[in-house]
Amino acid sequence: MMFTACSSNNDDPTPSPSEKYVWSEDGGFKACDHVLFTDNGQEAPKGNVIGNGDQNFVFKGNQSLERGTYLLKGWVYVADGATLTIPAGTVIKGDKDTKAALIVEPGGKLIANGTATDPIVFTSEQAAGSRRPGDWGGLIICGKAPNNNGVLAQQIEGGPRTKHGGTDANDNSGSLQYVRIEFAGYPFKKDQEINGLTLGSVGAGTTIDHVQVSYSNDDSFEWFGGTVNCKHLIAFHGWDDDFDTDNGFSGKVQYGLSVRDSRIADASQSNGFESDNNASGSTAEPYTTATFSNITFLGPKTFDASFTNDKTYINGGGINPENGSSTGLFQAAMHIRRNSRLNVNNTLAIGWPIGLILDNEKGNTQGAATNGQMKLNGITFVGMDIVGSDFNKVYKDELYDYTTKTTDATKPSFTSNFFQLAANQNTVVGNWMAQTWNGIASILAISKQYPGIGAFPDGQDWTAGWANFDPQNAQY
Numbered sequence: 346m347m348f349t350a351c352s353s354n355n356d357d358p359t360p361s362p363s364e365k366y367v368w369s370e371d372g373g374f375k376a377c378d379h380v381l382f383t384d385n386g387q388e389a390p391k392g393n394v395i396g397n398g399d400q401n402f403v404f405k406g407n408q409s410l411e412r413g414t415y416l417l418k419g420w421v422y423v424a425d426g427a428t429l430t431i432p433a434g435t436v437i438k439g440d441k442d443t444k445a446a447l448i449v450e451p452g453g454k455l456i457a458n459g460t461a462t463d464p465i466v467f468t469s470e471q472a473a474g475s476r477r478p479g480d481w482g483g484l485i486i487c488g489k490a491p492n493n494n495g496v497l498a499q500q501i502e503g504g505p506r507t508k509h510g511g512t513d514a515n516d517n518s519g520s521l522q523y524v525r526i527e528f529a530g531y532p533f534k535k536d537q538e539i540n541g542l543t544l545g546s547v548g549a550g551t552t553i554d555h556v557q558v559s560y561s562n563d564d565s566f567e568w569f570g571g572t573v574n575c576k577h578l579i580a581f582h583g584w585d586d587d588f589d590t591d592n593g594f595s596g597k598v599q600y601g602l603s604v605r606d607s608r609i610a611d612a613s614q615s616n617g618f619e620s621d622n623n624a625s626g627s628t629a630e631p632y633t634t635a636t637f638s639n640i641t642f643l644g645p646k647t648f649d650a651s652f653t654n655d656k657t658y659i660n661g662g663g664i665n666p667e668n669g670s671s672t673g674l675f676q677a678a679m680h681i682r683r684n685s686r687l688n689v690n691n692t693l694a695i696g697w698p699i700g701l702i703l704d705n706e707k708g709n710t711q712g713a714a715t716n717g718q719m720k721l722n723g724i725t726f727v728g729m730d731i732v733g734s735d736f737n738k739v740y741k742d743e744l745y746d747y748t749t750k751t752t753d754a755t756k757p758s759f760t761s762n763f764f765q766l767a768a769n770q771n772t773v774v775g776n777w778m779a780q781t782w783n784g785i786a787s788i789l790a791i792s793k794q795y796p797g798i799g800a801f802p803d804g805q806d807w808t809a810g811w812a813n814f815d816p817q818n819a820q821y
């Protein structure tokens with residue numbers, strides 16, 4: 346690629362007198378048709394700060410950034426009708442003081458198309474070696490596709506103002522391709538965290554593929570309702586859950602990789618999948634019916650023979666941000682609960698304390714499984730301590746009776762029985778020898794042992810060129 350010195354230079358903060366910034370007000374916040382500023386909030390068409398420095402700033406224009414390095418300050422909303430375009434090769438660092446986040450509101454669009462050799466990176470502003478989970482907020486995309494909470498009725502998690510949801514299953518919030526999101530996930534309040542990538546009612550007209558979320562301080566990916574289909578996702582060394590689905594998400598996700606750091610798990614228990622219909626487990630429709638195919642979950646025992654699931658061992662691995670997030674235990678590769686009807690196919694999970702929990706504490710996920718309203722097929726569990734448990738935070742493969750609230754230790758769990766029904770074509774492999782971590786090479790070597798399933802069913806490395814399995818030491 347060729348570019349001239351003047352067109353690629355975003356270091357010159359001198360405003361061009363021909364570019365007039367048009368200001369307005371939106372919901373009590375300053376709003377503008379331009380998104381770039383100087384470090385002290387001055388208008389600057391070629392500035393290198395996104396947002397004017399206010400905690401909440403509303404972007405209402407249609408602007409394409411030049412390739413470069415930017416600092417994101419505050420919560421920058423891409424409002425209804427606005428479009429922000431970010432070119433390949435651009436690096437956006439999130440400001441720590443303002444817990445910076447980029448929030449695409451329903452009707453707004455983010456076009457962030459990196460390439461396999463030139464990804465777009467959203468990352469910490471801290472120097473190599475001193476980055477921590479939660480250094481900034483994260484990326485939030487909201488749309489007008491259905492959720493089970495109503496039209497523009499669902500408040501997005503984590504603090505920002507945005508409400509999402511609608512009736513357009515094909516709604517288009519833009520495009521995310523070859524994007525990394527690193528060290529995001531600020532804990533705004535307990536159980537109110539910004540995830541690495543949060544998708545609220547995002548519609549199927551949106552393109553999402555080749556996205557890696559690394560060292561998020563909450564979930565790596567979380568979907569609240571919506572219909573968007575996603576391909577080639579990586580959840581790397583996340584704090585809480587890897588792929589969290591809630592509020593009627595019904596999209597299809599294919600090719601997903603999760604790799605855990607054996608010293609990092611959340612106080613809420615970390616799972617690979619965490620899936621709810623909603624918080625109360627009600628019958629609100631649409632149900633959470635997402636389908637995940639070809640996912641690989643490399644749990645805490647995969648690369649660590651000495652892993653111990655206790656609070657002494659799980660200490661944050663030397664990068665605990667001490668910011669209010671707290672460590673806890675690992676739980677299940679798949680925790681499906683609260684009336685969720687999650688579907689999973691052709692998936693590989695290795696080295697978790699528990700393979701699957703079908704949790705009937707609220708709602709009737711077990712009934713949905715029995716009735717064929719959710720399907721868990723073609724899944725291989727390797728080296729789990731136990732295949733199944735029926736209850737959150739119970740690490741025993743024993744039948745739990747939800748009416749009498751008692752356990753029958755003489756019988757295996759409902760979950761374990763269901764998983765191993767012949768018709769479901771699932772496989773349980775008992776033993777696992779921890780492997781040496783060597784980045785993608787070690788992941789591909791493991792994948793080769795289980796051909797036809799998981800994130801790399803044919804061995805093809807779709808992470809090459811754009812993914813990064815050591816973002817702590819990357820130079821930005």
Ligand SMILES: [Ca+2]
Nearest residue numbers: 540563564567
């Ligand atoms: Ca979350």
Ligand SMILES: [Ca+2]
Nearest residue numbers: 564586589619
């Ligand atoms: Ca979660």
Ligand SMILES: [Ca+2]
Nearest residue numbers: 585613614615
């Ligand atoms: Ca959790």
